[in-house]
Amino acid sequence: MNVEFPRGVRERVGFGRLTPRVAAGALAATQAADLLVTLVALRFVPGVREANVVAAAAIASFGPAVGLTAVAAVAVGGLILVTERAASFVGSHPDGSPEAVTAVRLVGYGPMTALNVVVVVHNALLIASVHRPG
Structure with a gap:
């Protein structure tokens, strides 16, 4: 079903638009969460190590x-630069x-943002699995 909007309504409502602020913000927020949870895991989970070889070398x-x-x-900076x-x-x-610009942003930001969410949940x-006596 194809719905036609009156002239100007589509732009005001924002259909088909993913702004750089929202897309890059989601990426930065999930990356920050990944960073924090990874630091906690490295510090408090016995035997855990960084799986990313580049990050392990930096550590x-x-x-x-x-x-x-x-x-x-x-x-994050590189991905924002290339995607934008x-x-x-x-x-x-x-x-x-x-819509085409939104598609570019979804393809550019989506996979890394989703990966960050998976890593945050995993970490x-x-x-949570660390047994605390007491």
Whole structure:
């Protein structure tokens, strides 16, 4: 079923738009949660280690807090740069619609944001599984 909106309503309501602030904000929030939960897991869960080889190397070189923060900042910054550049390119094309720009942002931000959520849940379950005598 195709629904037609009066001229201007579609833009005011925001259908088909995913703003950079929302998309990058979701990515940054999930990355921050990943960072915090990973730091807690590394500190309090016996035998746990970082699975990401790049992050593990950064931890070995700079320590957990600085190493993980640096890797997270580079990952988020790089992804924002590439995704917004692609969204700008698609949006400036004569056939570039708001829906196409939204699709670029979903493809750009979606997988890493979803992966961060999975990692946060996984690490939170690891932390919750630690037996505390008492």
